[in-house]
Amino acid sequence: MGLSGISLLTTTYSLILQHQSLLLCLRAKGFGLDLKKDMEGVDYLSDERKKAQFDVEAMKIAWAGSLEAFQLSDRMAKLVANDPAFEKFTRPMLGRKELIKNTLRKAAHGWKLIVDLRLTEEEAKWLRLYIDEPAYTDLHWGMFIPAIEGQGTEEQKKKWLPLAKKMQIIGCYAQTELGHGSNVQGLETTATFDPQTDEFIMHSPTLTSSKWWPGGLGKASTHAVVYARLIVGGEFHGVHGFIVQLRSLDDHSPLPGVTVGDIGMKFGNGAYNTMDNGVLRFDHVRIPRDQMLMRVSQVTREGKIMQSDVPRQLIYGTMVYVRQTIVADASKALSRAVCIATRYSAIRRQFGSRNGGPETQVIDYKTQQSRLFPLLASAYAFRFVGEWLKWLYTDVKERLAANDFSTLPEAHACTAGLKSLTTSFTADGIEECRKLCGGHGYLVSSGLPELFAVYIPACTYEGDNVVLLLQVARFLVKTVSELGYKKPVGTTAYMGRVASLMQNNCAVQTAEGWLNPGAVVEAFESRAARMAVRCGQQLAKYENPEEGFAELSADLVEASIAHCQLIVVSKFIEKLQQDIPGKGVKQTLEVLCYVYALFLLHKHQGDFLATGYLTPKQASLANDQLRTLYSKVRPNAITLVDSFNYTDHYLGSILGRYDGNVYPKLYEAAWKDPLNDSDVVDGFYEYVQPILKQKLRTAKL
Ligand SMILES: CCCCCCCCCCCCCCCCCCC/C=C/C(=O)SCCNC(=O)CCNC(=O)[C@H](O)C(C)(C)COP(=O)(O)OP(=O)(O)OC[C@H]1O[C@@H](n2cnc3c(N)ncnc32)[C@H](O)[C@@H]1OP(=O)(O)O
Numbered sequence: 001m002g003l004s005g006i007s008l009l010t011t012t013y014s015l016i017l018q019h020q021s022l023l024l025c026l027r028a029k030g031f032g033l034d035l036k037k038d039m040e041g042v043d044y045l046s047d048e049r050k051k052a053q054f055d056v057e058a059m060k061i062a063w064a065g066s067l068e069a070f071q072l073s074d075r076m077a078k079l080v081a082n083d084p085a086f087e088k089f090t091r092p093m094l095g096r097k098e099l100i101k102n103t104l105r106k107a108a109h110g111w112k113l114i115v116d117l118r119l120t121e122e123e124a125k126w127l128r129l130y131i132d133e134p135a136y137t138d139l140h141w142g143m144f145i146p147a148i149e150g151q152g153t154e155e156q157k158k159k160w161l162p163l164a165k166k167m168q169i170i171g172c173y174a175q176t177e178l179g180h181g182s183n184v185q186g187l188e189t190t191a192t193f194d195p196q197t198d199e200f201i202m203h204s205p206t207l208t209s210s211k212w213w214p215g216g217l218g219k220a221s222t223h224a225v226v227y228a229r230l231i232v233g234g235e236f237h238g239v240h241g242f243i244v245q246l247r248s249l250d251d252h253s254p255l256p257g258v259t260v261g262d263i264g265m266k267f268g269n270g271a272y273n274t275m276d277n278g279v280l281r282f283d284h285v286r287i288p289r290d291q292m293l294m295r296v297s298q299v300t301r302e303g304k305i306m307q308s309d310v311p312r313q314l315i316y317g318t319m320v321y322v323r324q325t326i327v328a329d330a331s332k333a334l335s336r337a338v339c340i341a342t343r344y345s346a347i348r349r350q351f352g353s354r355n356g357g358p359e360t361q362v363i364d365y366k367t368q369q370s371r372l373f374p375l376l377a378s379a380y381a382f383r384f385v386g387e388w389l390k391w392l393y394t395d396v397k398e399r400l401a402a403n404d405f406s407t408l409p410e411a412h413a414c415t416a417g418l419k420s421l422t423t424s425f426t427a428d429g430i431e432e433c434r435k436l437c438g439g440h441g442y443l444v445s446s447g448l449p450e451l452f453a454v455y456i457p458a459c460t461y462e463g464d465n466v467v468l469l470l471q472v473a474r475f476l477v478k479t480v481s482e483l484g485y486k487k488p489v490g491t492t493a494y495m496g497r498v499a500s501l502m503q504n505n506c507a508v509q510t511a512e513g514w515l516n517p518g519a520v521v522e523a524f525e526s527r528a529a530r531m532a533v534r535c536g537q538q539l540a541k542y543e544n545p546e547e548g549f550a551e552l553s554a555d556l557v558e559a560s561i562a563h564c565q566l567i568v569v570s571k572f573i574e575k576l577q578q579d580i581p582g583k584g585v586k587q588t589l590e591v592l593c594y595v596y597a598l599f600l601l602h603k604h605q606g607d608f609l610a611t612g613y614l615t616p617k618q619a620s621l622a623n624d625q626l627r628t629l630y631s632k633v634r635p636n637a638i639t640l641v642d643s644f645n646y647t648d649h650y651l652g653s654i655l656g657r658y659d660g661n662v663y664p665k666l667y668e669a670a671w672k673d674p675l676n677d678s679d680v681v682d683g684f685y686e687y688v689q690p691i692l693k694q695k696l697r698t699a700k701l
């Protein structure tokens, strides 16, 4: 018997096992048989795993970034998965109060582990990821502490950071208000200096000045960094951050003049409802002068404003930091959804049975591949661009500490643009994964609805994605307008070759011609440069640049997307120029890199054609190549998602189980639903039976 014969037999056998275990479960409900007799311990995806053309263990390390990073992440994943305190299956069924209490309990347990096991900051971040539940601690560690680190003076850091890092105070980041989020300069909360008492008076003068949204504010925080209009001597001196105590450290009650609470339920069950997003109002609350974060500007005892050499934009610095972390998190959320959809697509069969043989695995349908594999490739692309962005941010942070602010504008543009690009794509990608799983994807037990609900606000928080792309557009327009006298550097260096990028057209003649990193990068550079220059030319027609910018904003957003996609493609290609050990690892990543680039090229071919860089024939060759690439991904699909090294606990999905034992577990889970605790539903006798028993007086229905 040939290899294919053996494989057919094994597949058929796996299928029979699945059907057997399903039958056992069915009987379990109907005839009282033991559910445990389902095929626990069988790996239904083992055939798929045998198809891998690369070393999976080496790919896990490439995905993690290094052996050490892999080991660290793996240790934390197992620590969480093996600790019953972090169970999360019941989460979507909890009421809000229970949900929040449950989250507080988990956060306390997580903190205890951090202290008892003396975990490093890096380990704590992985622990948080695998606990997989948004909590007030995210804002405390992710925004309150970074705001003090970035905007506080040495003295302020010395006073507040030890308290915060030992969690003797809990802080949040209170910027957004009911009336303003995007427009930070439009905030209405006031901080008025009182020279008599050497204090600031924090006040909420209008309803719309109420702080609204800050995570951790609603119920947990004792303190906040509050962004408010600085008023000294009756004059407005811009928006600044102030450390304000909100609740008593004894009994947690709000301090006098402070009104604080939760803003209410958000989208989905469980999901982001584990977070106490809050509302906050001040009624002339006094704080000492030294609680204004004073690295950027200082207010003296006499009420003088002193500006340091630090640019004003540093007040927005915490957002740059968090946007960078959000890019790294996009690859985690997308890869998680893709892992679920890929494994399930290999288990799920529909149509195509011949002579009583097995039906076709849905992953073998070309349409399924053309929807799923670009998402898989994007997860890897975002992982590598996130790695690069972390490096960029670390570099900027070191420079800022040394008062070198030269790279801040580029860091702002990159973090804003990539945050927008990766979160929008990931949110859409998770929903696509749900659809790729058919009906079962809509079940909470697939893990996808909650993942979607918890993820989508990433398109809004830390800057609405369109508002952020407009920031990138400002940066691009400025770069284009300075081309005559200033050499562009960093991610806009390609603009320095704008003349040739505008002139030279694509030289690709065959589908294989697209398997060339130079050709791919040049295509993305030309498209981005041409779109930015075109916007610049259009803008020049307006007398008032702001009016022109507003009028052309939709085109400017598209130019920003083109620029950001170029960054992701280039960073993937640069990654592949590094040494990546392991049999077949680099080759497999090369395939994914081309899938990512050519998928984008196909999706946005309108841009490439309209800018005149490509001919329709060349665009069509790219699509031909894409089809070939999908066939190369297919045998590696399962092991590519195994390489994320996600535990079943983290995935939280029956469809995405490592062993592929989907049907029995779905069936079992259904019977665990509280609705199935009794055969006759609560309310039947009051509301259903009377209808059944009614005697209709009219026969017209
Ligand atoms: C269990 C135990 C656990 C243990 C702990 C473990 C550790 C856990 C760690 C967890 C980490 C996770 C952290 C992540 C959590 C994520 C949760 C998210 C919660 C959400 C928070 C928020 O949403 S906070 C609020 C965010 N708000 C915004 O983003 C507002 C968006 N708006 C703006 O950014 C701005 O207002 C603006 C940029 C859109 C406009 O501002 P403005 O009108 O002032 O500016 P201009 O357009 O005129 O620009 C002026 C000038 O400034 C430049 N610029 C703008 N922004 C920046 C910037 N950020 N940095 C640098 N420069 C900037 C701009 O380019 C202009 O420059 P010119 O040179 O003048 O052109």
Ligand SMILES: Cc1cc2nc3c(=O)[nH]c(=O)nc-3n(C[C@H](O)[C@H](O)[C@H](O)COP(=O)(O)OP(=O)(O)OC[C@H]3O[C@@H](n4cnc5c(N)ncnc54)[C@H](O)[C@@H]3O)c2cc1C
Residues within 6 Å of the ligand: 139, 173, 174, 175, 176, 179, 180, 181, 182, 183, 212, 213, 214, 215, 272, 277, 457, 460, 461, 462, 463, 464, 465, 466, 467, 470
């Ligand atoms: C889950 C969640 C958690 C949050 N956590 C915090 C937190 O911890 N701390 C905090 O301070 N804030 C927090 N926020 C608030 C968040 O930062 C803001 O909601 C966000 O910055 C968007 O601002 P906005 O709500 O004012 O949107 P808006 O600006 O009102 O956006 C509404 C629409 O207008 C469009 N728009 C706005 N301005 C422009 C423009 N100039 N040009 C074109 N279109 C425009 C937008 O694209 C969008 O379509 C959180 C929000 C959410 C959803």
